[in-house]
Amino acid sequence: MRESDKSVAFVVPCLNEHDTLALVLTKINKVRASDFKDRRTELIVCDNGSTDDSIKIAQAHGAKVVHCVQQGYGAALLRAIELAAWTVPGLIILAVLGAGRQWGDKRVRVFAASAMVTFLGYFLFKFDQGHGWGYRYFHGAWGTLPLLACGPVAGKRNNAHGAVAPVAHLAATLAVLSFALLNGLRLFQVDAWMDRHLAQLPELDSGRAQVCFVRPWQGYYSVDLVQNDPFLRQETIFLKSHGRETEKPFMEQHFHGAVPRSDAPDEAVWYVEREKVDWWKHCDD
Numbered sequence: 001m002r003e004s005d006k007s008v009a010f011v012v013p014c015l016n017e018h019d020t021l022a023l024v025l026t027k028i029n030k031v032r033a034s035d036f037k038d039r040r041t042e043l044i045v046c047d048n049g050s051t052d053d054s055i056k057i058a059q060a061h062g063a064k065v066v067h068c069v070q071q072g073y074g075a076a077l078l079r080a081i082e083l084a085a086w087t088v089p090g091l092i093i094l095a096v097l098g099a100g101r102q103w104g105d106k107r108v109r110v111f112a113a114s115a116m117v118t119f120l121g122y123f124l125f126k127f128d129q130g131h132g133w134g135y136r137y138f139h140g141a142w143g144t145l146p147l148l149a150c151g152p153v154a155g156k157r158n159n160a161h162g163a164v165a166p167v168a169h170l171a172a173t174l175a176v177l178s179f180a181l182l183n184g185l186r187l188f189q190v191d192a193w194m195d196r197h198l199a200q201l202p203e204l205d206s207g208r209a210q211v212c213f214v215r216p217w218q219g220y221y222s223v224d225l226v227q228n229d230p231f232l233r234q235e236t237i238f239l240k241s242h243g244r245e246t247e248k249p250f251m252e253q254h255f256h257g258a259v260p261r262s263d264a265p266d267e268a269v270w271y272v273e274r275e276k277v278d279w280w281k282h283c284d285d
Contacts, residue, residue, distance in 0.1 A: 008041045014058065015048040025061035091145050098151020108151070111144040201225055202267055204236050209274040211255060213241040218266035232280060241268070255280075 010028050014021060025043065032041045045058035045065050058065050095115075102108040118141040200219045204210055216223040226238045241247055247268055251258045257276045261269040274280055 008036055008039055009044055010041065011044045011046060012058075012063070013048060014045050014050060014054050016050045016052045017054050018052040018057065021045075021054050021057045022061065025058065025063060029061060091149050094149035094151075095145040096148075098148040100151075102148075102151040108148065111147055115141045115144045115148075117141075197221060197224070200266060202262060202264065202269055204269065205261075206235070208235065209272040209280075210236045210261070211251065211258065211270045211272055212236055212238050213247050213268045213270075214238055215241045215244075215266050215268075222266065237280075244268075 010032070012021075012024060012028070017024075025045075028043060032043070043061070043063040045054075045063040047055055047058070047065055047067050049067075055065055099108055099112040103112075118138055197220075200222060201214075202212065204212065214222050214225050223240055226240045228234065228238055247270075248260075251270050255270065255272045255277055258270045258272045261271050272280075
């Protein structure tokens with residue numbers, strides 16, 4: 001791989017750095033324009049919740065601003081590394097190839113060991129929180145992957161003409177294929193999961209005011225189905241049930257004249273005469 005084909009990212013953690021940020025970014029841009037003028041470079045400012053004008057300063061100096069909710073220098077730096085890592089689809093495959101190619105380097109073995117030990121921890125401790133959420137605990141070792149992924153494209157060119165080694169071609173192919181195929185797969189998975197999730201709601205009657213109690217002890221992530229227009233302008237109001245025995249008294253107190261329509265294990269629906277509910281009939285005004 002030619003030196004001009006390599007890219008470099010300059011990462012700057014930031015928290016209310018009004019007094020120094022402009023100076024730091026100016027110096028970095030000078031280095032980019034001189035020492036790295038033949039390479040692709042990117043300037044990333046990882047903001048840690050600044051309340052001054054640090055973000056405006058970063059943008060004025062051509063930096064890409066990313067936000068890190070967790071406070072701390074290390075958290076901001078890790079967030080930036082994770083972002084840079086996800087810009088290269090197929091990163092895990094590249095990291096495995098890189099570790100194999102550079103295994104003779106003690107530092108590479110340490111990086112690979114930290115990632116593998118973290119991964120093997122899933123076989124010893126239960127991190128499952130449903131639908132893969134437990135896997136976020138691997139993020140502590142995620143920063144090793146972009147470093148290992150440099151292995152397939154590092155090293156000497158394989159001939160005097162500077163031809164790129166076959167493994168570098170493979171790395172580029174994997175990146176393109178993973179971007180095209182895996183992103184499409186994720187879109188399909190998200191759409192299918194949302195369809196299954198919404199299918200837990202009952203079929204509601206169009207054109208009638210209704211109240212639907214969602215019973216969170218049934219189904220999965222049922223409480224997330226309780227979503228309403230902020231001004232309650234829709235025909236159906238979704239409420240979280242606090243027990244079957246509480247639903248009828250609640251309806252009698254707040255929705256005069258309501259009558260039950262259906263009562264299933266995971267939800268109950270009541271018909272409501274909207275004009276009889278003083279506070280609701282004015283919501284469209």
